[in-house]
Structures are given as structure tokens and as C-alpha cells.
Amino acid sequence: MGFLADALSRVKPSATIAMTQKARELKASGMDVISLSVGEPDFDTPDHIKEAAIDAIRRGETKYPPVSGIVPLREAIVRKFKRENGLDYKPSQTIVGTGGKHVIYNALLATLNPGDEVVIPRPYWVSYPEMVALAGGTAVFAETDMAHAFKLQPEELERVITPKTKWIILNSPSNPSGAAYSHAELKALTDVLMRHPHVWVLTDDMYEHLTYGDFTFVTPAQVEPGLYERTLTMNGVSKAYAMTGWRIGYAAGPEHLIKAMDFIQGQQTSGATTIAQWAAVAALDGTQEHLARFRAAFQDRRDLVVSMLNQASGT
Template sequence: MTLRLSQRVQRVSLSPNAAAKARANDLRGEGRDVLDLTTGEPDFDTPAHIKAAAWAAIQAGDTKYTATPGVRALRAAVVAKLERENQLRYTLPEVVIANGAKQVIFNAFAATLDEGDEVIVPVPCWPTFPDAVRFNGGVPRLLECSLEQGCKLLPQQLEAAIGPRTRWLILNSPGNPSGALYSDAELSALAEVLRRYPHVWVLLDELYEHIRFDGAPPRSVLNLAPDLQARALLVGGVSKTYAMTGWRIGFGAGPHALAQAMTVVQSQAASGASSVSQAAALAAFEGGLGFLPAQVAAYRERRDLLVEALSEVPGLEVLVPQGGFFVFVRCAGLLGRYRPDGLRIDTDADLAAWLLEQGVAAIAGSAYGLSPWLRFSIATATGTVAQAGPRIAAACALLRDGDADEGRP
């Protein structure tokens, strides 16, 4: 019997990040020397006090169902965190907890999009953004943000893209995969456009808020345009800042009506998030950020190592990241060249495949809506990053101009 798949599931695909990671793991399993720069997952361990809080919750029998919008104490801790770290005021009914920030985003679109509604997605972008829109019947309006504009959305692009069916704008800063960080002036200019279109809501993905290399505290468009808070959803979590990717806790903060609708979606999709993980997240938000400067310094060191190495490679143009833990590189200058075996590099995916053969796993920019680029993760050991730069340079140096016959040894 043939399985008939729904139209909605056929609109989306498996995560390209997971596929690249799996391929690198397969090669490692075969004994190959592969430096893995694919996954945006901190290589640091979850801080000890957070793990201790989870164990204490287990010992206390805190292993039952939780309230769908999240444990009250954790939601209160998010309210306090937002006021303390972000200078933003929310109330308890405006905060919802979910199984990771990805579910928060999915719930928001499930609660607000009808067939054909549009969501403006600046690219490059995290692949979940357009696929979550498509799965929920919406249409992603992908706006290309070039290297020349720092991979950031311009006000005139936003204004030109807004139509009567536009429901959301997504802003991600610091960005994945770009590492781009919007300045106060840039955010204010975007806010000015949004004020002219009150039917457009804004989803703020601020998962990387504390991983920034300018030494400044987190900064949101809501700090500059507090009037937009009434139609904004701020998405955060514990995965990046606290190295808690596997704990699967994210939060959304937005108007009560939206929070209620998202809770309805979650009640039928997954119910409340893990009681143990919520206990750990509570300890994270209440335990301070004393561990963070050393981690950010490590990311900065890795960034500098990779940027310096790749900036010397002919054919590569590096966007120096201002935050996050990725280095995004335009590789148009290498397209049309030939590998030593005569195969031509026509796309960023071809180049990523060649680098993998040479022992460096990266992800093609096409996965993030912008080609030809490559994304390299620096959320791995400093020694790995230090080795990767020269290995990438050596692999690129093996590529030759000319036809396939000239390219063959």
C-alpha cells in the first residue's frame, strides 16, 4: 500500500545542518580525519550548578507533567531575566515555555498564519524559518541581503516587500549563519518602516544575544522602539548561552493573546516541556552569567583564527562575524574551477563536498538561502578551528582554472 503524504510535509525538508553533520560522522566512523565545522552547538559543558539543579529535581520527584505554558517559577524567572538583561518588561501571562526555541517559532506560525499569508525572511537565514512558515500554510518572502550590505536587511527592502498579506517580519541578531549584528541606527530605521504598517508583526530570534564580540549587552529593536512590543514575539532560550542544546528549553515573550494561542497549539502538539529540563533552565536564569566572558573570549579567538586564515585564500570573501559562532564566507571566486580529478566546482555544495573530501566539514550557503557561500561553525575546540583554516586553504589551492582535461593530473 502506498503512503500518501500530506501537502504540508512535502513543502519542507530535513535539516541540511543535520545531514551535513551525519555525513561527517559517517566519514569519521570509517576512520577518516574530518574536522567538523558544521553544527552550531557549543562545545562547552552545561555549567555544574545547572546539572545539579536537574539532579535535585529528579531526587525530589519533580518528574510529572508540567503546565502547558511552562512551570510558573521558570516563567517568572524569564520575566526577571528580560527585565534584568534586556531592559524589557513582560508579565507572567505573556511568557510561554516550549521544547526549544524552534517549537516556539513553530507554535507562533501555527497560531497566526492562514493559507497564503506571507512572512518576510531576510536571507541568509536559519532554514527552520522558511520551512516553519511553509509547513503552516504561509509563504516565505525571501529577501537577499548581500555581503555588500553586511547580510543585513535594509529599510527600503523591507518597505518594498510588505503587502496586504504580510503577517510577520523575522529579525535574527546576531545572525545565523552570518554573525551579523544590527546597530541601533539600523534597528531604528527598520522600526520606522514597521510603524507605517501596523498589520505586520515582528519575530525576534535572539538566541545568540550574549555571544557578541563588541563587549556590549544584548540589544533589541524593542529597546529602541518600545511601541512595537505590542506586536512582537521575542524568542529566546538556554541552548546557546548556557550550552544546553540537549535540554530543549526555549521561551517566547509576547502579547497575552498570542501567548494564549501558542499555548493552545502546544497543548495538542507536545503538552508541557520536561519538568527536569525546566528545573535546569530555572537554575540557569537564576545562576548568573559569570562563566560567559571566558566562553565568549574563546569564540572570539576562534573567529579571529579562522577569519585570518580564510582572508588569505584567493577566491574567498569573509564576512567578519560580530556575534554568534559561525563564519560565513562568499566563495563565488572559486566557482568554475576544477578539482585535481577533473570535476568542476559549479556550486557552493560542490565546494563543500570537495572540502569534506579534504577533511573539513562545512555547510553550503544554499541551505541558508544564499549562494554561493559556505558556513563554518566555530562552536568547536580551538585546536580544531586552528587546523581547519590551513586545511581549507590547502584544499582551495588544489583547484585549477581551465577545462576538465587541463584539470586532470
């Protein structure tokens, strides 16, 4: 055991991946298993996105890409943030990674020193504290409760911030709770953050398009422009475009942070798969008509599950 890095002792295995692998093994043995462990849309990737990937192969777009992403994708990311979130970025303020997890991890690697704290509202996606630990930081959990629909309250955020706090990770809509913050709810949190200029905001907006009813999605830098210079806004194509296996996540933020993340990525994985990047260009710039269909199907399923749970007896 002495050969392995001490960092491994600080980290637990990914519960999501372990459960997913167990489901695969049970299916392979002939059991009828419904796996709810990983956020895997069961829709196929829309045809225009697949065709863009095929066209890229035929054009010979199969060489090493730039570390931060191909220029057409970074430009498409700029257009997406402007069109959907009202946020103005330059391509040089964007970066592409192999999924959202990769982007978050690189941001933490590029910024955390021993003793730095990262605030994570609880319940949380299982990888957040483990990535913080691997990067040498300390996860600090901010509690939520059912009475507030598992949404972080400003008083609790104020309580957990210390002089050592470097980041807060805000995930809305949340995995696993589904909590989604309205403009007013997010503004109450950003008001707290404006009083603590040493705290940066790392958003996980991966489920942006999977909201129901008349809910309107907003992201922190959109709600409070004063946070623009200390916010990394992360998103990706996995959920909204049924592109989990394409492994494309992206983010935008201050240029000096993006350059630091590029530096890390250049020595780590280099650029994401070129073909998948061209597919992501088509996803972000192409028709969005499938989103309403995806959303309606997910809402029907949610409503069915809630109805069945409410009919269940016992404690």
C-alpha cells in the same frame, strides 16, 4: 505516495540535520571530522545548572509539567527580560517550548492562514521558510548584501511588505551570516514597521550573548516600545549556557498570542521536560560568569579562522 500529506511536498529536509548526521557517520567510520553544520557549543553545561537538574530529580520533579512551563521558569524568564533587555512582562505573557525552533513553529501555526506572508531576510537559518510552509504560509525573502554586512536595509524591508505580510522574522546576531544590528540599524527597521501596523515581529535572539568587541545587543521591542504589542521575543538556553541537548526555548509577547500558542502546544507536545526546565531556572537566575569565558573562546576562534581565510590564496 498518495497516503502522505501534501504538506510534505512543500518542505525540504533540514540541511543542518542532514549535514550533522553525515558528520556523525563519517566519525563512526573512523574519519577525523570537524562538524560546523550545527550550532553546538563544545563547552560543557556549567556545573551549577547540572546540579539544579540533579536536585530536581531527587525532589521528585518528574511529573507532567504545565503546558506553558513551570511557574518558577516563567518567573525567571520575566526577570531575564527585565534585567537584560529592559522589557516588562508578566509570567502569563511567557511560554516555554522544547527549543527555540518549537517556539517559532508554534507561533506560526497559531497565526498563519493560507496566503499569509512571512518576510525572511536572506541569508537565513534553513528552517525558517520550511516552518512557514508547513504552517501554510508563504515565505518572502528580503535581500541583503556584503556591502551592508548582510544586514537588512529599511528600503528593502519597505519593498517586500505587502497587505498579506503577517510577520517578519528578525535574527540578530544572525545564523548564518553573523550580522548583528546596532540600536540605530534596528531603529531604522522598526521605523518602517511602525508604518505597517498589520506586520508582527518574531525575533530570534538565540545568539544574544555571543557578540564581540564593544557591540551592545538590543532587541526590537526594546528599541521601539510601540512594537511591544505585536512582537514575540524568542530566546533560549542552548547557546549561551551550552544546553543544546536540554531542549529549552522560551518567548514572551502579547497574552492572547501566548494563549494561542499554549492551545497549539497542549495538543502537540505538552510541556517541555520538567527536569530541563528546573535546570533552565538555574541558568537564567544563577551566576553568569561563564558567559565571558565562552565569548572569549569563540572570539579567539573566530579571529583565527578569519586570519587563515585572509591568508588563503585562490578565488
